Amino acid sequence: MEPLAIAEKIKNQFPAEVIEVVESRGQVGVIVAREQIGAMCRWLKDEPELRMDHLLALCGVDYVAKNGTYEVVYNLCSIPLRHMIRLRARVPADDCRIDSVTCLWRGADWLERECFDLLGIVFDGHPDLRRILLPEGWEGYPLRKTYPLRLPAEQEWQGYVQLKELSRELSRFDFYSDMLSNQAKAGANEAKK
Amino acid sequence: MMGTEFRNLAVPVRDGESELFTVQMGPQHPATHGVLKLNLWMDGETVVRCDPDAGYLHRGFEKIAENKTYAQFLPLTDRLDYISAMANNVGYCVAVEALLRIEVPLRAQYIRTMVAEMARITGHLLWLATHALDIGAMTVFLYCFRERGLLLDLFEELSGARLTTTYTRIGGVRQDVTARAMEKLARFVEEFPSRIAEYETLIDTNRIWLKRTKGIGCVSAEQAVQLGFTGPSLRASGVDYDVRKHRPYCAYDKVQFEVPIGVNGDVYDRYRCRMEELRQSALIIRQCLEQLPPGAIVADNAPDLVMPLARPRQPMAGSSLATGYIELVPNNDVYPEGDVYVSIEGSKGELGFYFVSDGGGRPYRMHIRSPSYIHIGGLATVCEGVLVADVIAIIGSLDVVLGECDR
Structure with a gap:
């Protein structure tokens, strides 16, 4: 039809x-x-x-x-x-x-x-x-249409802010330096004993 | 002798109904084809309730589209169903052309038909490879990727990219096909039917394959229509609905092909439908190669890649640039007002675009009807009461892509 x-x-x-x-x-x-x-x-x-x-x-x-x-x-x-x-x-x-x-x-x-x-x-x-x-x-x-494309940083959605902080924190983890510092700590502990 | 005498255990066995076991399948499970997450409530190995969880790949395409010109959005369509990007390009351009009233030259129509069918083959090959892999047939995967590679090479030759092609343009295609590529394609379609037969010898009579697929995940014709299924998933249930036949676009009304229809609507029928579609696709490509007319590949009134806007970007009164909200002023000089819904038959099902134009250079609203989204929505119904191992087979047989689902 x-x-x-x-x-x-x-x-x-x-x-x-x-x-x-x-x-x-x-x-x-x-x-x-x-x-x-x-x-x-x-x-x-x-x-x-x-x-x-x-x-x-x-x-x-x-x-x-x-x-x-x-x-x-x-x-x-x-x-x-x-x-x-x-x-x-x-x-x-x-x-x-x-x-x-x-x-x-x-x-x-x-x-x-x-x-x-x-x-x-x-x-x-x-x-x-x-x-x-x-x-x-x-x-x-x-x-x-009233929803903004981008908000000022302080008004951003909290879930996203938390996620960004978490990823920043995790990206700071450095495998080798952390391993070396752990080893140094373990060595120091043994020396104490 | 052990085992001849049974003792009653003192431990009471709980009623299976009262305590359902919850499994969260995905979003990183390899058999869920991307980032699909299923919350399953199970009684033993039987799925009592299934609640798919979508949105892990949501990129806000529809909002982005409202703030870009029609041409600017085109590359993003590659990221919908990234397995067969060519088909999305074609679908988007066909819809925009309907909205802007652009007549596409015949040669471009044929080229589009050809690349859309190539995309269907690449999509179906990846589906077969991963679906078989999910069920436990490893070898098919290697065979399928061999042929898929050939097609991706051809995509590269046509458009410069293997996956994110952006080959079509509003009003035509980006560049003409080369004789060398067409020769390769002709050789491919010549050989391809024998390759399909090869896949079939691997699994068609394989007893394990049949046990895993026959009678599993049955969807009746009525149910499939109710759920909004399209594409092979609908046709396997015996419903004759193919956008290429119902509302022909490009050159589909000029080529001969059949639409394979299933009977039972189970995993096996969906598999059979897609295998037959592979044959039909090769047939269509061959006809396109034979009929390919000479001529222009872009329409005369096709918009430039840099499309005019009703008015340059301006922040709304009272807001700063940082909020970035742009007001479009209706101006009939740029593009005609109106709305249109145009769909194409993608490899997963009906891929539709609904456009609303307010006369500005950007779409006022664009809605993508993605088949995967609707198929995943129907998964809850199909998976009710099946075994957990069959859930994997059903997901595979519905052929979902999460890029398209979440948009």
């Missing part, structure tokens, strides 16, 4: 949810509200004319500077029917929550975790939402 026809079908099924249909480079993105995203994905997956069974990619985009929202982008495709569509669910920046689609695609599990990890969008109903690529104690969400 043609992507624009799919968008039209979604519009008919969920008239209140669809905000805008955007065409870009022959691909169609449907900007939707976040409330019915679970029902919408389920319908897209089960509808015999659409059968969007394959979640290609799920990621978040920061549009806060533009319109005060984040977007969670679902690229869907149908393996048997060979068509694809893009859903872009708007998530307001002051309430970063959206329903999880892990019950529809188990593969969405890690994709949503990544989105949470890097953009701080919370997925309601996700079985195990915690950081995945970054260490557990990381502060902030790097893919937000």
Whole structure:
């Protein structure tokens, strides 16, 4: 099915949810509200004319500077029917929550975790939402546009500071001189005896 | 005689359920193919729960991309799936060209198809070598690296580097292929099918190999789609999905090839699928060599390596240079706005790039859909209830690369 026809079908099924249909480079993105995203994905997956069974990619985009929202982008495709569509669910920046689609695609599990990890969008109903690529104690969400590329040294993440200190300390270890000094100590001890 | 009489031991044997044994496999375990760490909860030798831990190789590619021009990011794609870097180069460039609306000349399309298939062969050969090594077949490793070496030599001849190739350019390829390299490649594809047969004689009927692979780590077709598997790992389960056929890119719609499909979705079928793919890749390369048209290798409207920016780097108002945050001003003169998702069939599975352009010279957002990340995510499901020795076979059969997984 043609992507624009799919968008039209979604519009008919969920008239209140669809905000805008955007065409870009022959691909169609449907900007939707976040409330019915679970029902919408389920319908897209089960509808015999659409059968969007394959979640290609799920990621978040920061549009806060533009319109005060984040977007969670679902690229869907149908393996048997060979068509694809893009859903872009708007998530307001002051309430970063959206329903999880892990019950529809188990593969969405890690994709949503990544989105949470890097953009701080919370997925309601996700079985195990915690950081995945970054260490557990990381502060902030790097893919937000307000996240700085580099911080002043005193504001650096503590885990990294500790690691740097440790590596500096370890790099000071000199095998031969330490061995010689140990030998000298042992010799001195024996001399005392 | 000893052993004829048994005594009841006074020591009570604990219920296996109540106390699970925890094993942290990796991140330095040689059989986890890089820095993959698995937390395993085991009852005896059976894995009850598996929790893969990713992120040891996270370099923040997506954040870096937002602060570089499209051309500047290209060399970093080598570091995704570093085993078959050529395929990543092709995937990235195909996606950027779709975004910037650049038409690539036919010769460059063919060259790209050719190098992408060469990359698939190098990727699959390394997979076969290490997978066999994990299961205990040492000899295959040496055979595979012999052929892989030939291809890496050719990469060197084409691009100047064996692994980090950066061969493609936005709008084409870096330099034309030489007649000498093509001759070598023709000789290679001529000989290669007999080499595949050689690997197969080593392991295909090997009883240990069959015991270790048949019926292990079965993934049903429905489950594989649910988990988002792609590439040979999906096709081994009997799902006919290949980006080269579904959404042809480069010259894949101009060459004939078959997509091998498995039945059972076990480790053995994934192995068979990849072996057949090796044959098909050689076939594609041969066709590319025969059909290779003359002409330009870079599009006329391809951007220069030094790409124009909407505005030179400027610190955001109120912040110092040290914080380094750069604001991009939307300027439609530079590049058109919009978003696009383009994927290619890498050697591990579907490698996709999702670009959002705000009209600036840098991507507003770039998301890499890496097959390895999704495969490792699915590992928890596949490894449930298998023996710990089979976990190794399953990791090997899914063919994961951590550079691509962690990005």
